[in-house]
Amino acid sequence: MLTKFIETMRQRISRPLQYYADICVRCGACVEACHFYVASGNPAHIPAYRMMLVKKLLQQGGNGRGILDWYRETGRIDDQTVTEIRHALWECTGCRRCAVFCPFHLDTGLLVNTGRYALLQEGLGMEMTAEIGNAELSKGEIVDALKEFYVEQVRELEGRLREEWGVPDLRIPVDQAGARVLYVPVVGEHAIIPLAKIFHAAKENWTLSLFTATNHSYFVGDIPKAKQVAHWIVDEARRLGVQVIAYAECGHATRTLLQYFDHWFGEELAGIQRMSVVQLVAQYLAEGRIRVRPGTFTMPLTYHDPCNLGRNAGIYEEPRALIRAVATDFRELTPGRELNWCCGGGGGMIAEPDMLEVRIKAGRPKVEQIQRTGARVVVTACENCKTQLADLSERYGLGWEIKGAVDIVADALVM
Amino acid sequence: MADVSPEKTLDARGLKCPMPVVKTSQEIKNVSVGGVLEVLATDPGSVADIQAWCKSTGNELLGMEKGDGVFKFYIRRVK
Numbered sequence: 023m024l025t026k027f028i029e030t031m032r033q034r035i036s037r038p039l040q041y042y043a044d045i046c047v048r049c050g051a052c053v054e055a056c057h058f059y060v061a062s063g064n065p066a067h068i069p070a071y072r073m074m075l076v077k078k079l080l081q082q083g084g085n086g087r088g089i090l091d092w093y094r095e096t097g098r099i100d101d102q103t104v105t106e107i108r109h110a111l112w113e114c115t116g117c118r119r120c121a122v123f124c125p126f127h128l129d130t131g132l133l134v135n136t137g138r139y140a141l142l143q144e145g146l147g148m149e150m151t152a153e154i155g156n157a158e159l160s161k162g163e164i165v166d167a168l169k170e171f172y173v174e175q176v177r178e179l180e181g182r183l184r185e186e187w188g189v190p191d192l193r194i195p196v197d198q199a200g201a202r203v204l205y206v207p208v209v210g211e212h213a214i215i216p217l218a219k220i221f222h223a224a225k226e227n228w229t230l231s232l233f234t235a236t237n238h239s240y241f242v243g244d245i246p247k248a249k250q251v252a253h254w255i256v257d258e259a260r261r262l263g264v265q266v267i268a269y270a271e272c273g274h275a276t277r278t279l280l281q282y283f284d285h286w287f288g289e290e291l292a293g294i295q296r297m298s299v300v301q302l303v304a305q306y307l308a309e310g311r312i313r314v315r316p317g318t319f320t321m322p323l324t325y326h327d328p329c330n331l332g333r334n335a336g337i338y339e340e341p342r343a344l345i346r347a348v349a350t351d352f353r354e355l356t357p358g359r360e361l362n363w364c365c366g367g368g369g370g371m372i373a374e375p376d377m378l379e380v381r382i383k384a385g386r387p388k389v390e391q392i393q394r395t396g397a398r399v400v401v402t403a404c405e406n407c408k409t410q411l412a413d414l415s416e417r418y419g420l421g422w423e424i425k426g427a428v429d430i431v432a433d434a435l436v437m
Numbered sequence: 438m439a440d441v442s443p444e445k446t447l448d449a450r451g452l453k454c455p456m457p458v459v460k461t462s463q464e465i466k467n468v469s470v471g472g473v474l475e476v477l478a479t480d481p482g483s484v485a486d487i488q489a490w491c492k493s494t495g496n497e498l499l500g501m502e503k504g505d506g507v508f509k510f511y512i513r514r515v516k
Contacts, residue, residue, distance in 0.1 A: 153462060153494065154455050161489035168485045171501075175481035178506070209454035209482035234482050236454055272454075373455050375463065405454050 023099050024107070028079055030140035035080070039136060042128040046073050052120035052130070057364050058113050061383045066109035069120035069130040075110050076137060079103070104146070111137040112147050113380055115371065116241075117329035117364035134369070139243030148242055151370040155239030159247055162254035165232050169197065172232060179211055183218060189437060194218050197262070198229035204264040205299065206231040206255055206275075208405045213270045216432030220303055223435055224311040231258060235275035236405075241370030249286050252278055256287050259294055268299045271426045273330030273368060273404035280335045298331060300403050300427050304340035307347055307431070318434035319349040324397035325427075326355065326388070326411065327362045328404030341403050341427040348434040353395040363387040365402075367410025378413075385414045392422070403427045441499060441511050443475035444468045449487075450479045450507065457483035458490050461512070465496060468514045473499065476510040484508050 035043075052069040053059060059067035066072065079099070116131040142152055161168070173196050180194040194214065195201060205221070205228055207213035214230065221228045233255050239247035259267050269276050276298045283296060306312045325345055331337040338359050345352050355362060366384035371377045388411075392400060400411050400422045408424050415422040425433075447464045449457040461476055468474045478484055484501075487510055491498040497513040 150459060150462060153490075154458050156493040157458055157486060157490040160493035161485060164489060164492055168488055172481055172485055175484060175508075179481060207482065209457065209486055210452070210480045211482075212453070214481070232485075234454070234486070238455065373459050375459065409453055 024079060024104065024144060027107070027140045027144040027146070030143045031076065031080055031137065034136050034139065036132070036136070038129070039132050042133065043073055043077050045126050046070055046128055048074065049125065051123045051125060055120045055123040057117075057119070057366055057387045058384045061386050064109060066106045067113060069124075072110040072114070072130060073128075073133055075103075075107055076133060079107070107137075107141070108147055111141055112377070113384070115329065115364050115366060115368035115384075117368060118333055119329070119361070119364055122333065122360050135243040137243070138241070142242055142244075148370060148374060150375070151238050151373045152242045152244070154373055155237070155242060155244060155247055155251070158234075158236065158238060158251045161233065162251065165254070169232060172196065176214075176230060179214065180218075183215065187219070187437065189222065192218065192222050195229040197232055199262045201227050201229035201262060201264055203228040203266045203268055203302070204231055204255075204259050204262060205229070205268050205270070206233060206235045207270045208236055208272045208275075209234050213405075216426070216428045217270075217299060219432045219435055219437070220306065220312060220428065223313075223437055224306045229262060229264070231255060233258065235269045235272045235279075237275050237278055238370060238373065240274055240278055248278065252283065252286060256283070256290055260290065264294065266295045266297065266302070268297055268302045270299055271403040271405060271408075271428060273328040273406055276337075277330040277334050298335075298337055298340075298403070300331070300344065301337060301340045303428055303431055304343045307343060312431070313436040314347050314431060314434040315436060316347065317350050319399060319430060320351060321399055322351045322353055322395065322397045323349045323399040323401060324353050324355055324392060324395045326365060326392070326400055326402040326407060327359060328402055328407045329362075329364050329368060331403055332362060333360050337403075341401070344427050344431050345401060348430050353397055355391050355395060357391075363391055365407045365410040365414070367406050367413070368404075372406045372409050381410060382413060382417050385410060389414050389418050389420070393420070397422070399423045399425060401425050401427055401430060441473055443511065444472040446475040446477065448477045449483060450477055452480075452483070454482075455486075458486050461487055461490060462494075465512065465514050470514050470516060472514055474512045474514065476512065478508045478510065479506060484510075487512075
């Protein structure tokens with residue numbers, strides 16, 4: 023029981039993770055910071071307890087890895103331990119709110135990411151997320167075969183939008199060599215339509231990627247696969263000779279783009295800027311490349327900072343600049359920015375049908391803070407957050423309208 | 438695909454990421470081994486994703502059809 027988990031953890035435990043495990047003194051500052059614990063009262067959701075649980079298991083039979091050797095409190099392995107470890111490592115969105123409250127800023131997200139991969143080797147959970155990650159990997163292998171059909175579909179979308187918007191010269195380039203910007207969407211035309219409009223208005227030389235930004239292998243800590251999936255996009259960017267890779271409103275993918283790509287790909291990225299599409303659109307607005315109608319949104323509106331854009335990548339100002347340009351009644355959440363509550367739907371949980379009830383429960387602190395603002399429109403910049411907020415609105419009967427930060431700009435755009 | 442008789446049909450039109458693949462993966466389990474699942478999709482990306490999913494899971498993509506802006510996939514459950 024848990025043999026493969028322990029073996030894999032010992033192989034994959036990194037120096038930072040060993041430090042985190044050693045440094046945590048269980049002071050308890052993280053306890054009330056975790057939305058899962060606040061909603062459930064389950065000790066397995068306390069970040070420090072999550073860490074302690076793994077430490078005890080690694081101590082089984084001595085870990086032989088030096089830095090943890092002082093820790094002698096071994097844990098027993100029984101059904102309850104298995105249940106606890108699953109709660110501890112799967113029921114976490116990797117939002118890292120606990121790390122902000124921790125006096126040492128210890129990163130439970132790293133523990134969870136590593137631990138999830140070890141649990142998968144044991145055959146315990148999140149198989150759907152891993153399966154989607156494998157499909158994303160396969161996509162790179164068959165992209166040439168998919169290309170013709172994909173381009174044909176995009177041409178159809180382009181034709182429809184030209185007619186709908188009365189813009190006969192609208193273009194949605196795909197796989198266009200010499201473009202300045204490579205826009206990498208998420209699945210679905212909703213991720214292409216607003217950007218087609220904004221890029222047209224900004225007179226941008228852009229191209230749509232053959233890939234999507236999402237990278238589910240990252241959610242399950244399978245870093246070699248996550249890196250390969252990301253590498254398809256780096257290859258595409260280099261082949262097309264673009265200067266900018268802009269990722270759609272997708273939290274975890276944006277985090278990989280801004281925080282992992284340098285480490286993963288180094289010199290391969292020379293001369294290629296990377297940014298969230300929210301940052302790119304904010305640039306257009308600041309430079310006067312696009313114009314919007316102020317006061318397009320007059321109803322109370324709030325912004326939910328996606329953990330992976332805000333706390334994990336420092337993107338706070340750009341989405342607010344977009345909102346202030348088009349909305350008259352913007353109400354900030356309290357606590358906000360780096361202390362903002364996670365929506366409860368991140369970390370791959372959206373893809374796991376069995377986790378629906380857990381995430382609806384974990385979203386309660388988010389629901390309460392949005393309710394306090396009186397907002398009717400909730401703007402955010404992450405696909406998972408959008409799905410989760412829509413689910414929360416439906417389940418708690420709140421009637422929110424959920425919009426992307428780029429959606430509200432597209433709605434208010436002067437063509 | 439007139440010669441194919443699907444056991445089930447999944448309407449994946451308009452679903453947000455990553456739901457087209459999630460729903461396809463769930464629904465194929467409700468089809469008998471050797472049986473065929475029909476998937477309806479509209480979004481450009483979801484079509485490619487479902488094709489890639491077939492490759493990675495080993496299920497067989499028998500073919501595709503297009504009509505009235507809707508794409509139909511026929512997937513045979515292999516195991």
